[in-house]
Amino acid sequence: MRDTDVGGRETFFARSHVTVIEPTNGWRMLDVRELWAYRELLWALSLRDVKVRYKQTVLGAAWAVIQPVTAMVIFTIVFGKLAGIPSEGYPYPVFVFAGLLPWTFFANAIGTIGGSVVGSAHLITKVYFPRLIIPLTSIGSGLVDLAVSSGVLLVIMLYYRVPWTPNLAAAPLLLLGLIGTALGVGTLLSALTVAYRDFRYVIPFLVQMWLYATPVVYPASLIPERWRWVLYLNPMAGWIEGFRSAFLGKPFDLAGLVISAVVGGLLFLGGVAYFGKVERRFADII
Amino acid sequence: MSMPAIRVEGLWKQYQVGGRERPPESFREAVTRAVAAPFRRLAGRAGASQRDRWFWALQDVTFTVELGEVVGIIGRNGAGKTTLLKVLSRITPPTRGRAEVRGRLGSLLEVGTGFHPELTGRENIYLNGAILGMKRAEIRCKFDEIVAFAEVERFLDTPVKRYSSGMAVRLAFSIAAHLDPEILLVDEVLAVGDARFQRKCLGKMDEVSREGRTVLFVSHNLAAISKLCGRGLVLGEGRLLVSGNTSEALRAYSKEVSGSHDLPSRNFFGPLTGKLQFRGVSINGLQGDDDVRLSPSEAVRIAVWGASTADLPSYRTTVSIYKDGQLVISRHDAAEPDPLPRGDFESEVVIPPYFLSPGEYWVEFGGYTTETGAWTWSRDQVRFHVIDEWSKEYDTLSNMGVVNLPDAGRRVHRG
Numbered sequence: 001m002r003d004t005d006v007g008g009r010e011t012f013f014a015r016s017h018v019t020v021i022e023p024t025n026g027w028r029m030l031d032v033r034e035l036w037a038y039r040e041l042l043w044a045l046s047l048r049d050v051k052v053r054y055k056q057t058v059l060g061a062a063w064a065v066i067q068p069v070t071a072m073v074i075f076t077i078v079f080g081k082l083a084g085i086p087s088e089g090y091p092y093p094v095f096v097f098a099g100l101l102p103w104t105f106f107a108n109a110i111g112t113i114g115g116s117v118v119g120s121a122h123l124i125t126k127v128y129f130p131r132l133i134i135p136l137t138s139i140g141s142g143l144v145d146l147a148v149s150s151g152v153l154l155v156i157m158l159y160y161r162v163p164w165t166p167n168l169a170a171a172p173l174l175l176l177g178l179i180g181t182a183l184g185v186g187t188l189l190s191a192l193t194v195a196y197r198d199f200r201y202v203i204p205f206l207v208q209m210w211l212y213a214t215p216v217v218y219p220a221s222l223i224p225e226r227w228r229w230v231l232y233l234n235p236m237a238g239w240i241e242g243f244r245s246a247f248l249g250k251p252f253d254l255a256g257l258v259i260s261a262v263v264g265g266l267l268f269l270g271g272v273a274y275f276g277k278v279e280r281r282f283a284d285i286i
Numbered sequence: 287m288s289m290p291a292i293r294v295e296g297l298w299k300q301y302q303v304g305g306r307e308r309p310p311e312s313f314r315e316a317v318t319r320a321v322a323a324p325f326r327r328l329a330g331r332a333g334a335s336q337r338d339r340w341f342w343a344l345q346d347v348t349f350t351v352e353l354g355e356v357v358g359i360i361g362r363n364g365a366g367k368t369t370l371l372k373v374l375s376r377i378t379p380p381t382r383g384r385a386e387v388r389g390r391l392g393s394l395l396e397v398g399t400g401f402h403p404e405l406t407g408r409e410n411i412y413l414n415g416a417i418l419g420m421k422r423a424e425i426r427c428k429f430d431e432i433v434a435f436a437e438v439e440r441f442l443d444t445p446v447k448r449y450s451s452g453m454a455v456r457l458a459f460s461i462a463a464h465l466d467p468e469i470l471l472v473d474e475v476l477a478v479g480d481a482r483f484q485r486k487c488l489g490k491m492d493e494v495s496r497e498g499r500t501v502l503f504v505s506h507n508l509a510a511i512s513k514l515c516g517r518g519l520v521l522g523e524g525r526l527l528v529s530g531n532t533s534e535a536l537r538a539y540s541k542e543v544s545g546s547h548d549l550p551s552r553n554f555f556g557p558l559t560g561k562l563q564f565r566g567v568s569i570n571g572l573q574g575d576d577d578v579r580l581s582p583s584e585a586v587r588i589a590v591w592g593a594s595t596a597d598l599p600s601y602r603t604t605v606s607i608y609k610d611g612q613l614v615i616s617r618h619d620a621a622e623p624d625p626l627p628r629g630d631f632e633s634e635v636v637i638p639p640y641f642l643s644p645g646e647y648w649v650e651f652g653g654y655t656t657e658t659g660a661w662t663w664s665r666d667q668v669r670f671h672v673i674d675e676w677s678k679e680y681d682t683l684s685n686m687g688v689v690n691l692p693d694a695g696r697r698v699h700r701g
Contacts, residue, residue: 021376021385044416048402048409055404055445126399127417128376283378284301 024280030272035130042133046140053141064148068104072097072156079217088219090248091160097153098247099216099240102174105146106182106236107207112138113186114203117194121286131279132272135187139179146175153247165249174242181235181264184271191275194286214240220253232256235264289388291469291500292351292374297383299344299369299524343369344380345524351502353388356495358515358532359504360539365521367504371395371471374502389500392419392467398458403447407438407457410446414461428464435490436460456483463490469500484674488513508536509581509673540572554652558662562601562653564592569649569670578670582690585639586670590651591632598655601626603633605651607642614642614688623656640690644674 054060079085080092087095113135120134193199214236223231231237238260245252344366359367372378375393400417415425436457495514518535520528528538567590572578600623606616619633652663
């Protein structure tokens with residue numbers, strides 16, 4: 001018989017570990033230790049999504065570039081040229097791309113996360129793992145796209161002679177906030193979708209409405225200074241303005257970022273907590 | 287002192303049947319219902335109808351499994367076997383009660399969970415392994431073994447969607463078989479693949495159970511249960527009926543499934559049907575429930591009984607056995623039709639042991655008289671299964687073709 005290593009990282013799975021199975025009792029906080037123990041599953045599932053994404057497509061990974069660039073061109077024509085929306089002195093394509101980058105990530109993330117749990121019904125009813133792995137997996141392939149389109153943006157900036165600045169160093173921190181917000185909203189929607197499939201139809205509508213409430217195609221400076229804090233109650237406003245500052249080198253609106261971070265943090269905690277409350281019943285009601 | 291590997295105390299699990307209340311059929315109904323709802327709740331009727339739509343899949347189940355024990359769980363369909371495994375593997379929470387599992391637990395409720403058709407065999411081994419809870423390093427170390435066991439070496443880099451279903455199942459089982467937890471829960475996953483691969487799987491299970499692993503094993507394959515398990519639990523309607531040694535459990539189970547059963551007379555037709563009625567059929571003493579499972583080593587005794595309202599000068603009963611819609615054999619209760627006096631009668635035909643290869647069989651029967659040519663016949667009355675023989679010593683009967691014969695040919699050396 002094999003001897004399981006007790007102590008160190010393997011403790012979680014070791015023989016000394018007693019799993020107690022009891023009826024669900026309401027709200028539970030995120031079990032980070034367990035999540036960490038299942039990190040290899042997270043990796044395997046994320047890898048699957050990335051690999052499967054572009055199988056049997058002719059253009060393959062080029063789609064990660066084509067999608068945002070096309071959106072940039074259309075938005076530039078419609079909002080930059082026709083509507084004449086100001087872009088704080090930056091070339092409109094660069095301005096809008098810097099906003100589209102985090103927005104596309106967010107919109108795709110809550111879309112895929114929202115349907116992810118229902119889409120993984122076959123796993124949920126047959127195997128145990130922390131259910132939070134599923135929404136986390138959906139983040140993975142979005143990150144790959146985000147990395148690719150960030151590269152594209154850096155190239156476009158060279159073309160329009162917008163210099164790269166030290167502000168870029170803030171991008172990873174902003175990304176963390178962005179992921180947190182996407183996870184909070186996404187997990188909430190995915191848990192609700194399990195019980196009420198109506199939410200499938202709510203998500204696309206929600207994304208569209210949210211886009212208008214977020215300074216993606218317009219700058220936050222369009223809102224009178226006195227009311228700008230209202231805009232930042234939408235955490236996406238903070239992250240998108242933040243990304244824009246990071247890429248374009250304009251100063252950060254720290255007050256705005258703080259408001260967004262607080263609201264985003266609450267969304268994250270709320271979404272994950274609700275998910276944790278209902279996740280054990282998924283297999284029964286899915 | 288050693289602690290039990292699994293301790294289950296008063297476990298209950300309730301499921302909702304049929305989902306929510308019937309959706310309203312019209313807007314008008316939706317409105318009237320919404321208006322009426324508070325009043326219904328006040329009257330307490332909503333509560334009553336709520337109860338009707340719930341059922342208990344597990345009721346007060348208590349048992350312990352010691353370290354290294356191999357325990358078989360048997361019971362009819364819907365007895366709660368799978369629910370029990372699902373609760374123990376934490377897929378679904380219990381409604382009441384408590385269970386403790388000591389050590390790393392792996393559960394196998396299905397083979398090939400999470401297989402992705404677009405990914406290659408190699409990619410799926412890593413993916414499925416991770417889903418079953420294996421570490422990447424562990425999979426890498428067993429990779430060659432898995433591939434060899436599944437016999438898919440040549441197709442490792444082919445997407446699984448191009449595999450034959452047999453190949454996919456072999457690969458899936460092979461990954462699962464190399465799972466290495468301290469406690470293993472297995473649900474009826476051995477009923478996959480062809481007979482040869484099934485034997486290989488049972489062999490692997492045997493190996494696993496000899497390694498001192500703790501195993502909970504759900505199966506309809508009674509031969510496998512009796513071979514692999516040291517102890518048996520019999521579940522019926524969510525309750526634990528028997529917990530004892532394997533032969534005790536198997537005995538209790540066959541008693542459980544042989545509850546009396548009336549023959550539906552509507553299934554008979556033909557001109558003789560008015561004069562002669564069949565009332566019952568039994569297979570090896572088990573009365574036609576849908577879970578008659580026989581070992582190949584048993585003779586199949588099919589008894590039918592009924593009553594004739596007239597003296598029939600030349601009559602005989604015929605029993606036909608079908609497999610996959612193909613008539614395998616017809617047997618009669620008499621070599622030539624002979625007189626059947628008015629009154630009750632019972633006919634029996636016997637199929638010798640090892641004659642039928644493993645699989646599902648349907649039995650039809652009836653009778654006819656030669657003077658008038660009148661007959662009565664039934665379609666698809668009962669079925670039985672001949673289960674796969676566990677024992678290797680009968681490997682010469684390796685289940686090829688529709689029928690088997692117990693003895694081999696002979697060979698002489700002329701060298």
